[in-house]
Amino acid sequence: MKPYPFTAVVGMPDLRLALVLSSISPAVGGVLVRGEKGTAKSTMVRALAGLLPGVDVVDACRFSCDPVEPDPACPDGPHAEGSPAHRRPARLVELPVGAAEDRVIGSLNLERALADGVTDFQPGLLAAAHRGLLYVDEVNLLHDHLVDTLLDAAAMGRATVEREGVSVSHAARFVLIGTMNPEEGELRPQLLDRFGLTVEVASSRDPELRVEVVRRRLAYEADPDGFAGQYAAADAELAADIEAAQRLLPSVKLPDEALRQIAEVCASFEVDGMRADIVTARTAVAHAAWAGRTEVTTDDVRVAARLALPHRRRRNPFDAPGISEEQLEQALQDAEPEGPGPDDDGPGSGAPPEGGDAPPPSQGGQEPSGGGSGGDQKPVGAGEAFRARRFEVKGTGEGAAGRRSRAITDNGRTIGVQPAGTKDGHPHLLATVRAAAPHQRSRGRSGAGLVVRPQDLRFARREGREGNLVLFCVDASGSMGARQRMHEVKTAVLSLLLDAYQRRDKVGLVTFRASGAELALPPTISVDAAASRLDGLATGGRTPLAEGLLEAARVLRIEAVRDPLRRPLLVVVTDGRATSGADAVQRARQAAGLLAGTVTSVVMDCESGKMRLGLAAELADHLGAEHVPVAEVAADTLAGAVRSRISGKAA
Template identity: 55%
Template sequence: MAFPFSAVVGHPDLRLALLLSAVDPGIGGVLVRGEKGTAKSTIVRALATLLPDVAVRAGDRFGVDVDAGEESPDGPFPADAPVERRPARLVELPVGASEDRLIGSLDLQEVLAHGRGSVQPGLLALAHRGVLYVDEVNLLHDHLVDLLLDAAASGRSHVERDGVSFTHPARFLLVGTMNPEEGELRPQLLDRFGLTVRVEASRVVAERTEVVRRRLAHDADPAAFATRFAADEDALRAQIDDARARLGSVALTDRELVRISAVCAFVEVDGMRADVVVARTAVAHAAWRGVDAVDVDDVRAAARLALPHRRRRDPFDEPHLSDEELEKALEVAEQALQDLEDDQDDGPDDDGPGGPGGPDGDPEDGPDDGSGPDAGSAAPPEAGASEAGGPESGGPGSDGPGPEGAPSPPGRPAPPSGTGSGSDGADSLPRDDGDDAPLSPVGAPQQVRLKSRRFEVRGVGEGVPGRRSRARGRRGRTVRAVAEAPESGPAPHLPATVIASVRGGRRGRPEPDDLRHAHREGREGNLVLFCVDVSGSMAARKRMSAVTGAVDALLRDAYQRRDKVGVVTFRGSGASVALPPTSSVHTAHARLADLHTGGRTPLAEGLRAARRVLRAERVRDPRRRGLLVLLTDGRATGGGPKPLDAALDAARGLAREAGPGRGGAAMSTVVVDCEAGHVRLGLAGRIAGAAAGAIVTLDELTGENVAAVARTAVGA
């Protein structure tokens, strides 16, 4: 028995977002971001019990709306077909679901039994007029997320595959949950969710106590616990029904439309989807409150839920809109409204004395003074950020990124200054044993932002789905049908199987010899392990700035290609794993921003630590091929009596580790030579040669050069 929605303690924004989406599913769904153990799944499952029952024709597997006259692929139905009512469904989409299971496919059983084509509904059809819940949506394969969000936006699912073609209604309340520590959604997909809420466990002792008390009471006697909150549940159902009935009559005036547009322009969201979502959410909020017109309170509530995740200008930005920033945006919008009303009162042709063109007016004032619906976009960038400043907002009182390494909010960027790896006074005489110096945050405004393009591992692998190297597996596009099952596992190719049966004279009743399998090719993700020298010899300001810029570019590339990343650093007397391999590139970005430089250079220890990480990850995930990116000047000054010899020996161990993998090299190495100055020793090149890897200078780590050196490293 589901936990009652009204029994949930805390999370007011999440409960409001879910209820507003229940009132108007056209808002576009809710994305719930938060740490583990915050009752995300419990709240979503509880919501489904509040939705009204739906009327469907008996035997209609697609559950189309009878009253709306929708057509079902199972139809046509006779006019006197019985109609029955059933509860709205909660359909869960597992992370490992196939495309066939999501959108539907050919009904093979019907084909084999009766020799006629029939369609099998997918999860999108089952969720029609209900809730489609995707736990860990950030781990769902990209092409499935695309299909899911396209259906959610259009309200229909179109299927063109396996020799069948059909379409059916697919209107559902989409709810996705995710833990940002396990990886982020692409910004394009993040924008497709109507609302987003971040949930965190309460730090208030009384609230945490009540959460535990209610959880234990529910587990001990679910029926009694449900009875205890039955009246509250009925009241919520009635309020949802009333809000749905009121939705079409709620007035959204031009004044509030201008306010919405001004707020969206002020916070500098991309595109127009934000304006539409805020408008729909504000109307739903007014209907939920039981009023007949949208006002500023409805706009405020809608903007707080619909805008934070649309402010991301960068993959490493944290979706955030502080209360201070929102209130400032509303103030600017109010001033824009006042200016617009003043212009309308003056009239467009007011050229008399004291008017814009009159003798008493300002000769430079024209009829268009920058006020109006778009005034928010003309506000100075400083006004767009929180006036509160401070570390949390990344404002003037902040020394850098806010919590979790998030860059300062958009609207206040500092122009990057050109930096390179050339020498200066400090760089020509590096010191290995100086004091700790803070490492410039990755992607800090003073750095040059380098652009890294895709590089691929040689051959065709069999790793997890991603967007980097070629791979064969159960996902991807079908390139041909084969008689033998591929190594990645059997994937029956239905049309080819039926055709083989017909050609064999069995009329759609295949024998085992007729079975054909789909040979599919897609892309795989790799493990990109950064091994970063943060010793004193790397501490020169300009050089470290260039190094962090290069790492930033490679991290962005890893984010876009859906790779796992890890970070190993070495300095002083040893090496440490700053970040074990993870899918959260955002976390890697934050960890690199917190590093410090200084001390001697135990290069051999760094290489050995990297080798241990790669070996452990291969045991955990043998199909994922790796790329080691070593950033160093090659000056080994720690780790034994002969530190350079020890480093060369450790590099030879990496070469042995890079044995053949499934479809290509198991791993490859790229050494980024960070040495600078007029006199260069070329030590990084010797390390690259011993590791059987490629060598590239820091100056070359831009654009096409990144792709070229990486392809060389893997022998592509």
């Protein structure tokens, strides 16, 4: 069955252009496609592979070496000049979210290395993607260390595997394409910056376009080959244009005037580092080649900036990506020379080129709070987030890689070894040699090599950090809204959300007010969604503390089934009052008793004023939780307290 044709996809001109430019010049750095589910992101990426020119590869080379310029360090080489070769189509290699590191970068056969003294390297997905496309669907759900590995290989053009003193390196030049749904969480800014281009996609609200999308999809499912045949000529023409642009690319010149425009634009948008300038320049050159020009113009710089800069303007995880078209045009005009060049369209020469609507402008930060889900008082905005204390889950877990609590992970410091079959990881050379050494005589060792059996293999046991489920249980009753307390509370919770983002946690939000509790945000890795719900939180009514704790317990039970390895941290944000019903205090104590000893908890005490009842501290005792006044959530506050205690003892 033939894949869905590239030219049959309706709309999305920005994505179409970004993919084409990355195909023309892989040095651009690939494309990150951001968008809601069901917008044909994966369909278009998979269709792109059919448009790329075929590649000549050396026969029997597992690393797809070019017969004209083979990799001198190829593990299957060295390849002699004029080695037999064949032509094959460009590959699209898909990397699954749950792939292990060895599957991605390759692995070494430790047994053969010890016994025969040879390096037996089994190539991974990076080798398979060399000179083709590497596609990562839901790249934001991939483990951070794997994303780092991918982006390093894409930037350097090589992949290196090092295991216990044995090192293997091979060429890995590919076009990296990642797709993600921002609702499921964001990539770290450092990782966002490593993608060359980014495109925001969304489904059209035009009924006619939606009808055409459904019509074409149903036609393809009814007769895939026949449908693909209808667009074969258009796909072939587009493929020929891409190949022509690739041939023209080395001849395109980047004049100083265009370089000054690029520098002016990047400085105007205050992007960090110099990667933005380099990527914008490469993209402008690729766009000029795509347009059939041999010199970069203002039009090329404009298009390049719209694709290369939006994701580099984020200052924190709660900022929306995007650039202002007015600011872009002003920066281009500011960098214009006194007189327009012969190939330049001049400043303000019209609307942006064809390629779709520009990404929506973003001013950074959060939207001002307004509306809300109802309540006796309007929502109160949060202040600027600060660096929060790190709260850890007790014990040692085995959850997803992160930066909060201690855990047994694939990466980290080695704390011991374990035999094969328990929980395999990276082989431990010294422990394997020790296990095999006592048996050499009985195994009839005669040469220099070590006789190793599978039962001798030992693997490193490593301790690192894991990400946790941080469930916020927030009191939204009238007592919390009094004396402008909610501003301070929201600022502290926002700071803890930022901390959760940096530590790769999953977050959820339970609120309670009036006569009950609700799950305002089911557990998700999208901390900006939690920040949005928090921003619209209104206060009012009585304090059903028991209902809030019971709802939190219910959510934790469900998540224990869905994600059993991710250990929870419950953060209860309240002043400790329980005023919903005659037996509210007793029911709250009973609810706390159900959670005590089963989950690590923190009670953030929001009580203020001179007359304090200490109810939040009592709640912490019933929960077996750490009691933290809201003013002591900041890490700097904790450090100051420690310094004061040390100074007091010294005095």
